[in-house]
Amino acid sequence: MADLSRTEALGAERARKRRVRGSLWVTAREAFWLALEALRAHKLRSFLTLLGVVIATTTLISVMSVVNGMNLYIADKIANLGANVFIVHQWQWAQGYENWLKARRRNKPIRIEEYELLKTSLVNYKNIGAQAGLWGDNDARYKGKVLYEVDVAGVTPSMIDIGQQKVGLGRYFTESDNDHRADVCFIGTDLVDEFFPNLDPIGKEITVKGVNFRVIGVATKIGTTFGQSQDKFIQIPLNTYQKSFAARPGLAVSVQAWNAQQMMVLEDETRAVLRARRHIPYAEDDTFGINASETLMSAWDRLTGAVFAVTIGIVAVFMVVGGIVIMNIMLASVTERTHEIGIRKSLGARRRDVLWQFIIESSVMAGTGGAVGVLLSLIISRLVNIVFTSSVPLNAVVIGLVLSTAVGLFFGIYPAGKAARLDPIEALRTEN
Amino acid sequence: MGWLAERKQEPMATQVAISTPEAQTMPADGIIIQTEDLWKTYDMGEAIAVHALSGVSFSIDKGEYVAIMGPSGSGKSTLMNLIGCLDTPTQGKYWLNQNLVSELSDDELAYIRNKEIGFVFQTFNLLPRASALHNVELPLIYSGMPAEERLQRAEEALRKVELGDRMHHRPNELSGGQRQRVAIARALVNNPSIMLADEPTGNLDTTTGEEIMRVLDRLHEGGNTIVLVTHEHDIAAHAHRILHIRDGRIDRDERVT
Numbered sequence: 303m304a305d306l307s308r309t310e311a312l313g314a315e316r317a318r319k320r321r322v323r324g325s326l327w328v329t330a331r332e333a334f335w336l337a338l339e340a341l342r343a344h345k346l347r348s349f350l351t352l353l354g355v356v357i358a359t360t361t362l363i364s365v366m367s368v369v370n371g372m373n374l375y376i377a378d379k380i381a382n383l384g385a386n387v388f389i390v391h392q393w394q395w396a397q398g399y400e401n402w403l404k405a406r407r408r409n410k411p412i413r414i415e416e417y418e419l420l421k422t423s424l425v426n427y428k429n430i431g432a433q434a435g436l437w438g439d440n441d442a443r444y445k446g447k448v449l450y451e452v453d454v455a456g457v458t459p460s461m462i463d464i465g466q467q468k469v470g471l472g473r474y475f476t477e478s479d480n481d482h483r484a485d486v487c488f489i490g491t492d493l494v495d496e497f498f499p500n501l502d503p504i505g506k507e508i509t510v511k512g513v514n515f516r517v518i519g520v521a522t523k524i525g526t527t528f529g530q531s532q533d534k535f536i537q538i539p540l541n542t543y544q545k546s547f548a549a550r551p552g553l554a555v556s557v558q559a560w561n562a563q564q565m566m567v568l569e570d571e572t573r574a575v576l577r578a579r580r581h582i583p584y585a586e587d588d589t590f591g592i593n594a595s596e597t598l599m600s601a602w603d604r605l606t607g608a609v610f611a612v613t614i615g616i617v618a619v620f621m622v623v624g625g626i627v628i629m630n631i632m633l634a635s636v637t638e639r640t641h642e643i644g645i646r647k648s649l650g651a652r653r654r655d656v657l658w659q660f661i662i663e664s665s666v667m668a669g670t671g672g673a674v675g676v677l678l679s680l681i682i683s684r685l686v687n688i689v690f691t692s693s694v695p696l697n698a699v700v701i702g703l704v705l706s707t708a709v710g711l712f713f714g715i716y717p718a719g720k721a722a723r724l725d726p727i728e729a730l731r732t733e734n
Numbered sequence: 735m736g737w738l739a740e741r742k743q744e745p746m747a748t749q750v751a752i753s754t755p756e757a758q759t760m761p762a763d764g765i766i767i768q769t770e771d772l773w774k775t776y777d778m779g780e781a782i783a784v785h786a787l788s789g790v791s792f793s794i795d796k797g798e799y800v801a802i803m804g805p806s807g808s809g810k811s812t813l814m815n816l817i818g819c820l821d822t823p824t825q826g827k828y829w830l831n832q833n834l835v836s837e838l839s840d841d842e843l844a845y846i847r848n849k850e851i852g853f854v855f856q857t858f859n860l861l862p863r864a865s866a867l868h869n870v871e872l873p874l875i876y877s878g879m880p881a882e883e884r885l886q887r888a889e890e891a892l893r894k895v896e897l898g899d900r901m902h903h904r905p906n907e908l909s910g911g912q913r914q915r916v917a918i919a920r921a922l923v924n925n926p927s928i929m930l931a932d933e934p935t936g937n938l939d940t941t942t943g944e945e946i947m948r949v950l951d952r953l954h955e956g957g958n959t960i961v962l963v964t965h966e967h968d969i970a971a972h973a974h975r976i977l978h979i980r981d982g983r984i985d986r987d988e989r990v991t
Binding site for chain 2: 326327329332339343641642644645646647648649650651652653654655726727730733
């Protein structure tokens with residue numbers, strides 16, 4: 303008998319819990335619509351209240367978008383050495399000015415012999431190539447026309463399979479061109495536009511530093527990076543470069559692996575070969591640099607890390623200010639609506655119903671601010687993209703919405719608690 | 735009684751309670767309200783205590799139509815707040831529909847107000863920005879009723895007070911009498927044990943007041959238990975029984991025939 307009534311009571315208990323949950327869900331939904339209604343009813347007040355949260359969300363998402371855009375850009379345009387390619391050079395890139403000065407003093411350039419050694423010593427690579435460059439300040443001439451600041455590089459024929467350039471017209475160098483130190487060149491589209499706007503460039507002769515080179519091929523257009531044209535170059539065979547410009551040039555050796563895992567193995571092998579050849583003692587650092595995309599990206603990430611730290615600080619301040627404004631307006635709202643709370647309580651609203659109503663209201667308010675922030679930052683991202691680069695990552699949108707809603711929830715707790723604790727008789731007596 | 739035991743989450747308490755002296759005094763079926771020596775004392779500091787109610791005992795049967803009358807300051811409002819479960823007595827016992835409500839927590843009182851009591855106030859106390867329909871829906875929202883059923887019940891209640899064509903009007907678009915009828919519909923909608931009307935005609939002119947009283951009379955005829963708080967004899971005359979309150983005590987319990 304006792305057992306029976308006990309089971310009955312437990313069943314009733316479960317039913318009651320279901321009922322209470324149901325009630326909370328219903329009140330939560332009611333509170334949600336109420337909050338939107340309140341926002342619509344007081345447009346100006348809502349706008350002023352939410353300004354802090356809107357600015358915080360906009361700042362957060364905009365900065366994340368620009369950094370994300372830059373990341374994509376850097377990964378694509380700057381750190382893109384080619385698929386599974388690393389470059390052996392005199393020093394490690396992007397390590398800061400101090401380190402660069404030190405490396406410049408201490409390290410020795412990579413020489414042709416070392417390139418040849420790597421070519422024969424490395425066990426299994428997809429491609430290996432080398433280039434030597436006269437960066438920047440070179441004039442190229444053709445029949446009285448001059449093009450300034452042209453990059454001139456001596457390259458091995460294998461570089462066409464490793465580097466960014468593709469053959470658009472004519473052909474690239476052959477081993478024969480290199481072996482015979484032929485005075486031929488492969489040019490970027492900027493030179494074609496300048497010298498041969500309506501002519502067939504193949505077979506024409508371009509003069510660099512008093513030496514004539516016959517054009518055998520033209521690269522496809524690459525485009526610009528940070529406004530700098532990437533198509534203003536002349537390539538000549540490496541041996542020709544040695545003959546004409548520098549007997550013992552410092553090289554950048556590009557090694558291409560078959561896949562990402564093998565790249566690590568090849569880097570280690572390269573390091574071993576070069577250290578052995580240069581007789582570097584066990585405890586000493588390399589006197590050369592091995593550069594991969596990751597090296598460049600990690601340097602970039604260090605920079606953006608600092609940007610993020612500052613952004614997080616600013617956003618935190620805005621969010622706290624925004625949250626306090628919301629708390630203030632919610633406290634005012636509780637006072638203003640004391641009578642309403644009294645009515646609701648007299649009709650059976652429990653403390654948690656009232657608590658929920660106000661917490662949801664402030665969360666919805668702040669969340670709306672967050673949504674406005676998202677929209678604003680989408681517009682800003684569009685605008686920034688015109689002059690610079692910006693790409694809104696999905697996680698920034700999610701973080702923005704969740705964070706702003708959480709701020710509203712947190713700063714709504716105190717006012718909501720105040721509303722929930724109101725005495726129904728006192729509240730009903732309050733007239734407004 | 736059933737749900738009370740569940741609320742305290744002690745299923746066995748139901749059985750234990752039956753043998754205690756308290757439970758033995760539990761009112762019989764058919765008695766909606768029973769109070770036993772109700773005291774309400776306000777502590778004004780400096781050891782001065784004001785007794786708003788000093789030992790009030792009475793009972794009201796199911797289906798009765800009772801008016802509580804008394805001059806202002808008689809303890810009438812305090813008694814109404816206790817009956818309406820808006821407040822708890824300092825001392826004494828109060829059973830509402832066989833629930834001992836004098837010892838409940840705030841949230842339990844809210845639950846009782848929602849299930850057992852329908853309020854009609856002098857100042858209507860409607861939510862100004864909500865439609866008549868939504869105002870009537872409120873008690874159902876707090877009892878967790880799903881939307882379709884809620885809407886149906888609220889519409890039904892509004893039709894009962896002849897406001898079927900004013901459902902989507904806001905209170906400020908309605909006349910005083912119509913507002914009070916919305917309040918009555920709201921009080922009815924959850925099928926409470928009692929309807930508690932506090933000066934329901936106080937803010938209305940005589941004609942409209944009479945009209946509201948006719949609505950209450952009709953509800954009483956339909957089987958509702960109605961408790962009316964008023965200081966007007968004309969209004970109290972609608973009831974079948976008048977409790978006269980003076981200085982926090984029941985002065986006279988008058989049956990009107």
